[in-house]
Amino acid sequence: MPTPYELECDVGSHTQDPPQIEGGMPPKLIPGAEPAPLPGGLISDPTGDQNLLAVKVAVKGLVGGDSQNENPSEAMEVEIQDGGLGTQADQCEGLAPNNVQSRTRPCGFPVTPQAPDLTAFSEDTPVGAPADGKPTKAQFTEDEELEAKKMLMMVENEPVGQDLSAVAKIVMQGDSEAAMEDGSQIAEELGINLVTNENQEDMASVADTLSVRVVGCLGQLEGGVESMSIQEASGVVSHGQELAQEPVTVSLQTTEDAVQDNQHQVSADESQVEPEARQASIAVRPQFRKMHSIPYTATTESAQIPETPIRPSIQEGTGAQECVEQMGQGYYESIIKKMEELVNDAEKRRGLSREVLQQLKRRADNISKHLSGPYLDEVLLKESHKLDLILKKLSQSLELTESDSKWLFDIAEDLMEEDVASREEDGDKLEPTGTKHSVNSLYSGCEGPAQSLPPVKQAKLHRGDSVGFGTPLGYIAPTVDRPKQQCVQATDDSPYPKFIKEEVYSRALRGTQPWVYESEVSNNPQSPFNKLVSGKVVYSTAEGLCQYMHDLDPCRVTLGIIGAIVCEKIAQEVEDSFDEGVHYEHVKVLGKGSYGRVSLCCTLSDKKRTEFVKKEVLNKAKFRGSEVVVPLQILHRNIPQVYGFINTPENYYILQEYSGCNLTQFLLSNEMDEIEIKEVTAQLLDVVAYLHSFNIYHRDIKADNIGVRPGLDGYGLRIKLLDFGACITPQDSPDLLGLTAAHCSPELCTVLVKVFLGKQACEDLLCRVDWGKVDTYAVGCTVLHMYKKKHIFYEKMKSFPEEKNTKELLKYVSEYPRACLQEIPDVCVGEMRGLLEDLMSVVTSRVTPKDALRHRALAMFVKSGNGNSQVRPASSSSFTRAPSTNVLLHNGAQPQATRIESCTKMEEGGIPDFGALLNFDSCEDQMDEDTGQCDSSSSNDSRDMDEEDMESDSDHE
Numbered sequence: 001m002p003t004p005y006e007l008e009c010d011v012g013s014h015t016q017d018p019p020q021i022e023g024g025m026p027p028k029l030i031p032g033a034e035p036a037p038l039p040g041g042l043i044s045d046p047t048g049d050q051n052l053l054a055v056k057v058a059v060k061g062l063v064g065g066d067s068q069n070e071n072p073s074e075a076m077e078v079e080i081q082d083g084g085l086g087t088q089a090d091q092c093e094g095l096a097p098n099n100v101q102s103r104t105r106p107c108g109f110p111v112t113p114q115a116p117d118l119t120a121f122s123e124d125t126p127v128g129a130p131a132d133g134k135p136t137k138a139q140f141t142e143d144e145e146l147e148a149k150k151m152l153m154m155v156e157n158e159p160v161g162q163d164l165s166a167v168a169k170i171v172m173q174g175d176s177e178a179a180m181e182d183g184s185q186i187a188e189e190l191g192i193n194l195v196t197n198e199n200q201e202d203m204a205s206v207a208d209t210l211s212v213r214v215v216g217c218l219g220q221l222e223g224g225v226e227s228m229s230i231q232e233a234s235g236v237v238s239h240g241q242e243l244a245q246e247p248v249t250v251s252l253q254t255t256e257d258a259v260q261d262n263q264h265q266v267s268a269d270e271s272q273v274e275p276e277a278r279q280a281s282i283a284v285r286p287q288f289r290k291m292h293s294i295p296y297t298a299t300t301e302s303a304q305i306p307e308t309p310i311r312p313s314i315q316e317g318t319g320a321q322e323c324v325e326q327m328g329q330g331y332y333e334s335i336i337k338k339m340e341e342l343v344n345d346a347e348k349r350r351g352l353s354r355e356v357l358q359q360l361k362r363r364a365d366n367i368s369k370h371l372s373g374p375y376l377d378e379v380l381l382k383e384s385h386k387l388d389l390i391l392k393k394l395s396q397s398l399e400l401t402e403s404d405s406k407w408l409f410d411i412a413e414d415l416m417e418e419d420v421a422s423r424e425e426d427g428d429k430l431e432p433t434g435t436k437h438s439v440n441s442l443y444s445g446c447e448g449p450a451q452s453l454p455p456v457k458q459a460k461l462h463r464g465d466s467v468g469f470g471t472p473l474g475y476i477a478p479t480v481d482r483p484k485q486q487c488v489q490a491t492d493d494s495p496y497p498k499f500i501k502e503e504v505y506s507r508a509l510r511g512t513q514p515w516v517y518e519s520e521v522s523n524n525p526q527s528p529f530n531k532l533v534s535g536k537v538v539y540s541t542a543e544g545l546c547q548y549m550h551d552l553d554p555c556r557v558t559l560g561i562i563g564a565i566v567c568e569k570i571a572q573e574v575e576d577s578f579d580e581g582v583h584y585e586h587v588k589v590l591g592k593g594s595y596g597r598v599s600l601c602c603t604l605s606d607k608k609r610t611e612f613v614k615k616e617v618l619n620k621a622k623f624r625g626s627e628v629v630v631p632l633q634i635l636h637r638n639i640p641q642v643y644g645f646i647n648t649p650e651n652y653y654i655l656q657e658y659s660g661c662n663l664t665q666f667l668l669s670n671e672m673d674e675i676e677i678k679e680v681t682a683q684l685l686d687v688v689a690y691l692h693s694f695n696i697y698h699r700d701i702k703a704d705n706i707g708v709r710p711g712l713d714g715y716g717l718r719i720k721l722l723d724f725g726a727c728i729t730p731q732d733s734p735d736l737l738g739l740t741a742a743h744c745s746p747e748l749c750t751v752l753v754k755v756f757l758g759k760q761a762c763e764d765l766l767c768r769v770d771w772g773k774v775d776t777y778a779v780g781c782t783v784l785h786m787y788k789k790k791h792i793f794y795e796k797m798k799s800f801p802e803e804k805n806t807k808e809l810l811k812y813v814s815e816y817p818r819a820c821l822q823e824i825p826d827v828c829v830g831e832m833r834g835l836l837e838d839l840m841s842v843v844t845s846r847v848t849p850k851d852a853l854r855h856r857a858l859a860m861f862v863k864s865g866n867g868n869s870q871v872r873p874a875s876s877s878s879f880t881r882a883p884s885t886n887v888l889l890h891n892g893a894q895p896q897a898t899r900i901e902s903c904t905k906m907e908e909g910g911i912p913d914f915g916a917l918l919n920f921d922s923c924e925d926q927m928d929e930d931t932g933q934c935d936s937s938s939s940n941d942s943r944d945m946d947e948e949d950m951e952s953d954s955d956h957e
């Protein structure tokens with residue numbers, strides 16, 4: 001059994017501890033050194049009745065060097081039962097005393113089925129420090145401190161694997177009424193909400209849905225230069241039974257860090273501890289007070305939702321418009337009724353206001369006003385978002401707890417699901433518009449490992465149905481020469497540019513029966529897709545085109561081809577009739593990517609001006625078709641739509657949906673609170689999981705590649721994942737194009753360093769990379785970016801010599817794979833910290849985006865079930881903010897991701913990236929093979945890339 005110090009070394013040494021860096025990492029430990037006296041107090045039973053308290057500390061055994069710890073579900077648990085608080089100092093020497101049991105068990109912390117009867121939770125119960133500002137019970141006796149020390153030593157003496165974090169839970173046991181009271185006192189003192197419930201049967205479900213969190217230093221153990229502190233706890237603590245669902249988080253921290261964090265310092269002499277210090281140790285951080293300080297009266301009755309059908313069934317033969325009207329009416333009436341019941345119920349329970357109901361009624365009036373107009377679909381769509389907003393407002397204005405809000409959101413979600421289900425009943429599939437198409441694509445979710453193509457949404461369009469974005473762009477008509485078939489005919493007065501119409505038609509028609517109308521296929525060596533259609537019409541279903549293409553060339557039937565066909569068609573039309581100054585105007589430059597300038601443009605229609613993004617591709621040879629094909633094929637609300645693709649002899653131009661400012665820009669002038677961070681994280685994970693379900697990997701997830709806009713009506717944030725240039729599909733062999741160094745996962749960094757050193761063929765190595773895990777890690781980095789407003793290794797990179805900071809960073813991350821975890825700021829606590837650790841852990845224990853969506857931290861924004869993930873359309877974010885205008889107008893050309901070689905130009909918070917294909921072949925000279933050190937005199941890459949940049953610039957100008 002290793003000494004505590006060895007253990008702490010061991011914690012890091014499985015994958016090597018990073019050296020100490022400014023502001024964060026623990027100093028190196030001295031293996032085998034004698035521990036200093038450990039005077040820390042931890043958790044005690046202030047009543048002195050030792051039968052009441054048992055403290056369990058379970059340390060996560062994540063992937064470790066030894067096989068017994070390779071199962072992440074295994075945890076070591078130390079249990080001190082029957083209050084056997086040892087008093088002898090010699091019991092602290094790493095040996096378990098008789099009254100301490102050590103065993104291994106799964107980490108699940110199951111809920112004990114029979115919960116005890118518990119007294120009601122008092123609304124006055126403070127979370128964190130006592131109201132009078134002084135600790136009420138903090139009289140740790142010497143024995144108790146020794147016990148705490150002993151317990152921690154037990155923890156230290158177990159092989160805990162390589163993860164720095166540990167998980168503990170606190171369980172108070174006992175069954176007398178006195179024990180109950182004492183339990184409350186302990187909970188209060190420790191700043192833990194004691195969740196109680198009169199109803200034993202409900203207890204399990206309450207425990208299941210509630211998350212009670214406390215942030216504070218519950219105790220600290222010093223040992224030489226190192227200390228171990230329990231920084232925060234989150235858990236349901238109940239009297240008498242083991243109900244803890246949430247773990248207490250224990251971190252290893254330097255004393256210095258603890259001081260910086262204003263954590264409680266336990267001095268050698270307990271009597272010297274200032275009461276204020278104790279209080280500080282259990283202070284609740286403000287952002288969590290907001291969420292968790294609302295008293296909750298446990299009851300699950302109100303969550304019982306009657307299973308009455310919400311939707312009226314669709315009449316056979318009813319036209320789409322009529323159906324939507326019927327359903328819209330019935331749908332909202334039902335929602336209003338439901339909400340009325342809920343509000344009444346809530347009113348009974350809490351004396352709440354009827355404000356929400358009134359809002360719903362206003363919404364309903366608004367719908368009925370538009371029921372006969374052409375804007376119905378748009379209104380319905382907006383209204384469904386507004387419903388979410390109402391629920392959000394409900395939760396805010398009425399101060400519901402997180403779990404209250406959750407079930408309210410669930411109700412809305414169920415209603416929406418029923419909406420979708422009823423549309424699809426008995427094959428009567430209704431997709432009235434292109435807009436609906438893309439919205440509903442969400443519900444296809446990321447089910448299972450999709451080996452093949454994205455599911456084509458089935459849409460049964462009836463003759464006369466309109467398609468468009470609210471304003472009809474066209475309607476379904478029989479074709480002239482094939483009367484039984486259908487096509488879309490444009491309405492003359494449609495204000496949209498032709499390329500948008502065509503995209504909508506194409507999408508609206510997908511899923512109808514196969515139909516190809518006059519097409520020609522030709523070879524064009526210039527085309528990025530090899531094959532393109534240069535015929536007149538390519539309106540068709542995906543199946544129709546697939547069939548058609550299969551007949552022509554069975555080897556090339558991929559969705560990419562379909563995408564190419566649509567693109568080329570659009571491109572052709574646009575080329576003929578879409579000119580700057582005539583049809584659209586340039587508004588401003590949004591940024592500059594490696595391909596060229598990205599501009600915001602606007603159509604010049606008198607009737608409706610539509611903004612869109614025009615992305616230049618100045619170097620055709622470097623262009624990757626995935627940039628266009630993937631967004632065309634993957635319909636997801638967090639992916640911007642591609643409107644068109646222009647192919648001129650010199651350049652390509654991609655026309656796509658405007659997605660707001662990028663996240664890096666957004667963070668420059670906006671504070672994000674944790675709820676917003678969660679909202680963005682949930683959306684990001686959702687879209688990444690969706691891509692992965694088609695074996696498509698983005699590979700360049702970062703704040704620069706995320707567009708942010710306010711949600712509908714300005715509430716919440718809506719993101720779009722941008723830049724599919726580095727994306728790989730199952731057909732592609734992975735390369736190095738477009739990777740961003742700062743977000744490269746440790747295992748990828750290891751590969752890249754090997755490539756640098758020329759030790760192995762690049763292709764071999766890259767083929768073995770799990771790109772899904774690479775994306776997951778990059779999501780974690782992006783989440784960190786939101787917390788820190790800077791990319792994850794911003795400071796670290798600045799500490800490297802400028803000319804080789806990228807390579808140094810790759811080397812550093814590959815050597816210290818857990819360095820990323822130490823970049824997690826202190827403000828990130830509890831569930832979000834847990835989520836980040838899951839996202840950024842070593843590759844073997846890293847979760848998938850799909851799994852991450854199920855993380856408790858995101859419960860408010862994600863509904864899980866049947867393997868589908870659905871991000872809430874509008875979040876519970878309390879922010880009403882219009883980020884794009886100010887940020888973009890004031891900043892003009894925004895700082896873009898800087899290439900790896902030009903990190904000297906790195907903007908605050910920006911991320912260096914590869915930008916273009918790196919010539920790794922030439923790196924061999926630049927790094928010492930043995931030491932892995934870069935030769936600082938060599939900066940050929942940098943020079944090449946900069947020259948190339950300049951060339952592109954001058955081309956562009």
Ligand SMILES: Nc1ncnc2c1ncn2[C@@H]1O[C@H](COP(=O)(O)OP(=O)(O)OP(=O)(O)O)[C@@H](O)[C@H]1O
Nearest residue numbers: 590591593594595598613657658659660662704723
């Ligand atoms: N659809 C869009 N809506 C709004 N802004 C966009 C959009 N597409 C791109 N941008 C802006 O342009 C910037 C550069 O775009 P993008 O990353 O797609 O270019 P790129 O040439 O692929 O860049 P790189 O490969 O260097 O990352 C983005 O950071 C973003 O600010």
